[in-house]
Amino acid sequence: xxxxxxxxxxxxxxxxxLVSILLRYPEIGTISFDPxxxxxxITFTLDKMVLSDEFKKFKKLLLDSISAYHYLxxxxxxxxxxxxxxxxxxxxxxxxxxxxTVSQNEIKLISTLMNEHFGDAIIKGCGSTAENDNELVQEDxxxxxxxxxxxxxxxxxxxxxxEEGRVLVFxx
Numbered sequence: 001x002x003x004x005x006x007x008x009x010x011x012x013x014x015x016x017x018l019v020s021i022l023l024r025y026p027e028i029g030t031i032s033f034d035p036x037x038x039x040x041x042i043t044f045t046l047d048k049m050v051l052s053d054e055f056k057k058f059k060k061l062l063l064d065s066i067s068a069y070h071y072l073x074x075x076x077x078x079x080x081x082x083x084x085x086x087x088x089x090x091x092x093x094x095x096x097x098x099x100x101t102v103s104q105n106e107i108k109l110i111s112t113l114m115n116e117h118f119g120d121a122i123i124k125g126c127g128s129t130a131e132n133d134n135e136l137v138q139e140d141x142x143x144x145x146x147x148x149x150x151x152x153x154x155x156x157x158x159x160x161x162x163e164e165g166r167v168l169v170f171x172x
Contacts, residue, residue: 013145013148013149013152013154014033014149014154014156014158015158015160015169016145017142017145017146017148017149018031018032018033018158018159018160018167018169019160019167019169020138020141020142020145021107021142021160022125022160022161022162022167023138023167024135024138024139024142025107025108025111026124026125026126026162027044027111027114027115027122027124028042028043028044028111028125029043029044029045029092029123029125029161029162030043030045030159030160030161030162031043031159031160032157032158032159032160033099033149033154033157033158033159034157035153035154035155035156035157036157038098038099038100039079039096039097039098039099040096040097040098040099040102041094041095041096042094042095042096042097042107042110043092043093043094043095044092044093044095044114044118044122045090045091045092045093045122045123046090046091046092046093046118046121046122046123047089047090047121047123048089048091048118048121049086049089049091050084050091050093050118055084058113058117058118059082061113061117062082062095062110062113063080063082065109065113066078066080066106066109066110069105069106069109070101073103073105075101075103076101077101078097078098078101078102079096079097079098079101080095080096080097080098081094081095081096082094082095082096090123093114095110099149099150100150102146103143103146104139104142104143104146105139107142108139124162125162125165125167126162126165156171156172157171157172158170158171158172159171159172
């Protein structure tokens with residue numbers, strides 16, 4: 001039959017990666033991948049206002065920490081962007097990273113710094129409160145999925161979000 005469009009299948013490696021990251025790091029509110037730019041966008045949602053000076057200090061701390069990590073891991077040409085979006089009384093902190101150089105350990109570093117700096121102000125999903133052994137398994141799984149996505153590029157834009165205690169993934 002002519003005129004029917006074949007439905008495109010979604011790369012499950014990309015979907016599984018986003019779900020795994022959200023489950024392991026419930027402080028991440030949304031995470032998305034844009035194949036046009038090659039960026040992974042990690043968004044933290046805060047229920048408090050962050051003053052401009054406070055954001056500048058945290059941004060410098062975060063960038064310095066990521067730069068030190070890249071230096072130690074010999075990661076070159078990494079692309080990173082940090083910005084905020086304010087909607088009513090909610091602040092969205094967006095961290096954009098290129099998929100070619102991002103790693104699970106870097107995501108862990110970012111999440112740790114966010115938790116240490118903003119703590120209870122972060123709106124969190126109902127993620128894992130698992131033991132350390134399970135966390136190591138989850139982190140290893142995320143590492144492998146990141147490797148798969150880097151090899152088998154995701155061709156569709158996908159976004160993972162927390163909603164009512166569940167992780168949902170959509171392709172846009």
